[in-house]
Amino acid sequence: MKKNIRKVLSALVALTICYGALLNVAAKEFAPTGNELEPYAPFEVEERYIVSCPGGGRHIMVGKGTGYLRYGTNGNSEWILTGVASQCQICNLLLITENNPFMVNTTHPWGRYGVQESEEEFSGAFVTMFTMNIYESNSNTDPYVQGFSFHNGVK
Secondary structure, three states: OHHHHHHHHHHHHHHHHHHHHHHHHHHHHHOOOOOOOOOOOOOOOOOOOOOOOOOOOOEEEEEEEEEEEEEEEOOEEEEEEEEEEEEEOOOOOEEEEOOOOOOOOOOOOOEEEEEEOOOOOOOOOEEEEEEOOOEEEOOOOOHHHHOEEEEOOOO
16 A cells, blocks of 8 residues: 555656646746847826925915906006905915815816915905916816815815
């Protein structure tokens, strides 16, 4: 009986060695050569928004009430629109948009808007901005627009 077990084990070991050698030869046969591989392309990160806040991310905007956007300087300006005023909690950037960016799930773009850096936080229900730069956004997927996050109340 011991002789039969030894014969079976010897046969299994021999078959395993042969099978392993066959797999090794097959792997070498079908392995691509260095010329067949495509060059390595580094992984690219798709930018979803422009990091424009000095705080290192999106502008965290809170509502400031009604905004009056005027083209020109204080004392010599033309009224452009009455819209929604908001200000960044981090850098105090002031934004006045024609349409309401605080509406949840809105499909309406900002429309005409103005931005202005400010050193102070605005308070009160009305904000007037005098500017020589009036912009227009027709898409909520614009990278600049995506750099703003709108919050009702303090975050």
